[in-house]
Amino acid sequence: MTDSSDRSIAFARETMLPAREPPVSQRGIVRWMRENLFSSPMNTILTLLGLGLIFLTIRAALPWFINGVWNANSLAECRAIIAERAGPDASGACWAMIRERWHQFTFGFYPPDQYWRPILAFGLLFAAIAPVLFAGQKRNLMVVIAGVAAFLLVTLYLASTPLLAFVFAAALVIVLAVLSQTQPGKLMWFTVLYPALTFYLLWGGSIWEPVTAMFGFVIIAVTYRLLVERIGVAVSSAIGVVLAMLWWLFIDAHVADALASALPLALPKVNSDQFGGFLLAVTIGVTAIACSLPMGILLALGRRSDMLLIKTLSVGFIEFIRGVPLITLLFTASLLLQYFLPPNTNFDLILRVIILVTLFAAAYIAEVIRGGLAALPRGQYEAADSLGLDYWRAQRLIIMPQALKIAIPGIVSTFIGLFKDTTLVAFVGLLDPLKGVTQIVRADINWKGIYWEPYIFVGVIFFVICFGMSRYSMSLERRLKRDHR
Amino acid sequence: MAYAGDAPKESFRLSMLIYDTRFRSITIQVIVLILFALFVSWILNNTVQNLAAKDRGFSYDFLWNRAGYDISQRLIDYTNDDTHARALLVGLLNTLLLAFFGCIFATIIGVFAGVLRLSNNWLVARIMTVYVEVFRNVPVLLWILLAYVVLSETMPEPKDFKVTEAMIAAGEQPKAHMFFGSIALTNRGTNIPEPLFDRSLGNIDLGIFLVSIDLLAIIAVLVASFVAWRRLNRHAHVVQDATGVRPVTWWKSLLIWVLPIVALLWALGFHLGYPTFKGFNFTGGINVAHAFTSLLIALSFYTGAFIAEIVRAGIMAIPKGQTEAAYALGLRPGRTTSLVILPQALRVIIPPLISQYLNLTKNTSLAIAVSYMDLRGTLGGVTLNQTGKELECMLLMMLIYLTISLIISGVMNIYNNAVKLKER
Structure with missing residues (x-):
């Protein structure tokens, strides 16, 4: 047997041949290009068109960016420098305008020696929202607070902050850092106190006004704590709100005055018409975002309520707000509130605008959350009922966490829209970065005729903020994903 | 002796308005209604007071006064003498x-x-x-x-x-x-x-504004073409269902869409200015x-x-x-x-x-x-x-x-x- 097989097989390979490399067209970049760029005649045409588009864009824009001038005092000077450097026909950006006017784009007409106040408020904003965004993640909290500390250290130094404020900021950041590592839950208290602190920092005046105003919320909290066991959620919070209202309407101002005369602690007052630029956009945007979410949740619940009257009111409110442009609401804030409020009431335009923008965003948020509520299987409601949870507990522990999770993309895109819409306040005479400040810059004799640079500058900042928000919502969605699909 | 059947007769107590789920929703709605009515009347009252303080009423009569300003871009006739x-x-x-x-x-x-x-x-x-x-x-x-x-x-x-x-x-x-x-x-x-018509059909006066008959004619022809095209397709469906073969329709649809409108435009003497x-x-x-x-x-x-x-x-x-x-x-x-x-x-x-x-x-x-x-x-x-x-x-x-x-x-x-x- 062995003999015959030896004769018939002249050669037997005992080892495998090493795999040959695939042909050139099937590997590496060539294969990738064949698959992704030139897979069919149609795709080839599209690729060529795309390349042409990119080429044209770069050819037009690249020299303009490269020739950009940072050191000049007027547009004419910019052009002279560009002509000298790159030839008479060359075009170039005049970034010198931004170097000269960046503070207006950022702060509007806020007094320059007080710049440290908005800077401090802005830095602490991240420390205040970190406990909400990264609840219980010590590492992320530490990263955020370290970032805030670094930011404040550099910017406050650059803004020549008074020593006392610098020490205050440093102490605050250290306390926050220690808290975040030892008792991350307690950080929420800073978030709660942040609005009053910011109000005081931004507008200045006596420190006792925000303090006594916050005391109203303390009244609500204490009343609620004392009474909730005995008479339930709805009634105890209603009593709390009524008491706080009484405090705000009749007692607050007197107490604040008394304290201010006893212990005058005040920062120089800054009027609302001095606010402008991104300071204004962020102030309006952040306040309206923070206030519109709870209001939107209430409206969404109202719209799904069994009670006919509450449902009708919610639907009417939501549909009315969604049916009219934001501009008409802003004009309502600036023109019509004087008719609707008692004679001779006049309060701050920024505050009026914030209220109207909040109402506007709340209606949209309500619709988004209603979508989330509708997407929740009926079994979840029934399960909550069968556990014997009352309405508010069921909403808080079972329904809302799931509905909000479903609604995250919609909520965040509403927030992004809201932040972009803060530019519309220019039409009621506030100094937003896009129209208000840019118009001032373009009206200046030195910078007359400049148009790409301010819009690119403002656009890039808006893009970074909005794009950041949308990326964060995507990561949040992934993190909260509980189903294994 | 008490029997299970003799449940104590429930008399109505005021606290039931809040704690009894049968009444609670009514209570809440009544409260909301009162608050809402108060709010509306507060706003109306303020408005009336403010209007009175400014010594003016609330009327839309001004809509019929002369406007007195020009609008450069407009679809209908308008001069600054209009209302x-x-x-x-x-x-x-x-x-x-x-x-x-x-x-x-x-x-x-x-x-x-x-x-x-x-x-x-x-x-x-x-x-x-x-x-x-x-x-x-x-x-x-x-x-x-x-x-x-x-x-x-x-x-x-x-x-x-x-x-x-x-x-x-x-x-x-x-x-x-x-x-x-x-x-x-x-x-x-x-x-x-701009589109111009040599043999224009003129305008119809609707009282408020003029409507070009040419435009109406074009719309009418397009609608007619659409209806005919729908019927053609429906007919093709019927034939396909009955015989399994779909009749060729593309050139018929092309004719239906193109021919009438071209004929109309030619009849109106359409050209571009x-x-x-x-x-x-x-x-x-x-x-x-x-x-x-x-x-x-x-x-x-x-x-x-x-x-x-x-x-x-x-x-x-x-x-x-x-x-x-x-x-x-x-x-x-x-x-x-x-x-x-x-x-x-x-x-x-x-x-x-x-x-x-x-x-x-x-x-x-x-x-x-x-x-x-x-x-x-x-x-x-x-x-x-x-x-x-x-x-x-x-x-x-x-x-x-x-x-x-x-x-x-x-x-x-x-x-x-x-x-x-x-x-x-």
């Missing part, structure tokens, strides 16, 4: 014109970008991603202002189009050229050709203000980016199995798309698309940024400032916007109900 009400109508029509063209262009751009974003061509998909992200994350106001400023600052002046005898003799070219010899972009506006340079500016043609052009460009690209995402999400929502099933049935890719994918994708796409149309319509109010005379520019702008009737003007304007929104969403909901999944 405020007519100025309002001009503004409203301008708003609707902008919204109409904006929706059309935004849809085209959005569908195009959304489909290309899903393309397996890496480069094109990336370019479209950049487009969508850049336009979605920057305020629309920036695009409007930028488009307006760029158009009015970089475009040539009308005199640059001038061709003099001396220039022809010297063989010189004018500084600027018209596109295709018919469209002139200047820093004062865009001049485009081109803008020409005379003296210091262009005459003839239609002059489109940059305010309109920039709003149209900005709103359609901005909304287009949102629509692109909606289209992409709609297409991606269709499981791959649907395409595979269609292929298994032997359908070609084109028919797969039109018969299987699109009808299902549309169901996902339509509702958010409606809200984008609504957003676009509301965003037309940003026309204030470039002084385009839309509803807000006339009623909420000049009329308001001239008459000082803030309350009346703003309320009327809100009402009109609200009506437009409700009409759009109503019409779209009818369509939505027609295409939505028919379930048991």
Whole structure:
């Protein structure tokens, strides 16, 4: 047997041949290009068109960016420098305008020696929202607070902050850092106190006004704590709100005055018409975002309520707000509130605008959350009922966490829209970065005729903020994903 | 002795209004009703007091007074001798014109970008991603202002189009050229050709404004063509169901669509009136203000980016199995798309698309940024400032916007109900 097989097989390979490399067209970049760029005649045409588009864009824009001038005092000077450097026909950006006017784009007409106040408020904003965004993640909290500390250290130094404020900021950041590592839950208290602190920092005046105003919320909290066991959620919070209202309407101002005369602690007052630029956009945007979410949740619940009257009111409110442009609401804030409020009431335009923008965003948020509520299987409601949870507990522990999770993309895109819409306040005479400040810059004799640079500058900042928000919502969605699909 | 059956007779106690679920909802609603009534009466009372303090009433009589201001871009006849009400109508029509063209262009751009974003061509998909992200994350106001400023600052002046005898003799070219010899972009506006009819049928006077009979005739012919085309297709379906062979219809549909309209246009003596340079500016043609052009460009690209995402999400929502099933049935890719994918994708796409149309319509109010005379520019702008009737003007304007929104969403909901999944 062995003999015959030896004769018939002249050669037997005992080892495998090493795999040959695939042909050139099937590997590496060539294969990738064949698959992704030139897979069919149609795709080839599209690729060529795309390349042409990119080429044209770069050819037009690249020299303009490269020739950009940072050191000049007027547009004419910019052009002279560009002509000298790159030839008479060359075009170039005049970034010198931004170097000269960046503070207006950022702060509007806020007094320059007080710049440290908005800077401090802005830095602490991240420390205040970190406990909400990264609840219980010590590492992320530490990263955020370290970032805030670094930011404040550099910017406050650059803004020549008074020593006392610098020490205050440093102490605050250290306390926050220690808290975040030892008792991350307690950080929420800073978030709660942040609005009053910011109000005081931004507008200045006596420190006792925000303090006594916050005391109203303390009244609500204490009343609620004392009474909730005995008479339930709805009634105890209603009593709390009524008491706080009484405090705000009749007692607050007197107490604040008394304290201010006893212990005058005040920062120089800054009027609302001095606010402008991104300071204004962020102030309006952040306040309206923070206030519109709870209001939107209430409206969404109202719209799904069994009670006919509450449902009708919610639907009417939501549909009315969604049916009219934001501009008409802003004009309502600036023109019509004087008719609707008692004679001779006049309060701050920024505050009026914030209220109207909040109402506007709340209606949209309500619709988004209603979508989330509708997407929740009926079994979840029934399960909550069968556990014997009352309405508010069921909403808080079972329904809302799931509905909000479903609604995250919609909520965040509403927030992004809201932040972009803060530019519309220019039409009621506030100094937003896009129209208000840019118009001032373009009206200046030195910078007359400049148009790409301010819009690119403002656009890039808006893009970074909005794009950041949308990326964060995507990561949040992934993190909260509980189903294994 | 107590029996289980003798449940103590419950007498009504006041606390039951809060603790008994049978009564609680009524209690809450009564309280809310009272609060709401108090709130409304408080506002009404304040308004009455404030109006009295300013020594003026609440009336819409001013609408019939002479407006006294000019509106450069208008669809219907208007002079400054007309009433405020007519100025309002001009503004409203301008708003609707902008919204109409904006929706059309935004849809085209959005569908195009959304489909290309899903393309397996890496480069094109990336370019479209950049487009969508850049336009979605920057305020629309920036695009409007930028488009307006760029158009009015970089475009040539009308005199640059001038061709003099001396220039022809010297063989010189004018500084600027018209596109295709018919469209002139200047820093004062865009001049485009206008449709003219030699044998026009005239206008019908509707009392408020004139309507061109030519336009009505064209619309009538198009509608008739559509009806005929539908009947042709239905007939083809019937034949296909009966015999299994679908009759060839494409050349018939082409005839039905093209022949009548060409015949009508020929009968009316249709031709284009081109803008020409005379003296210091262009005459003839239609002059489109940059305010309109920039709003149209900005709103359609901005909304287009949102629509692109909606289209992409709609297409991606269709499981791959649907395409595979269609292929298994032997359908070609084109028919797969039109018969299987699109009808299902549309169901996902339509509702958010409606809200984008609504957003676009509301965003037309940003026309204030470039002084385009839309509803807000006339009623909420000049009329308001001239008459000082803030309350009346703003309320009327809100009402009109609200009506437009409700009409759009109503019409779209009818369509939505027609295409939505028919379930048991």
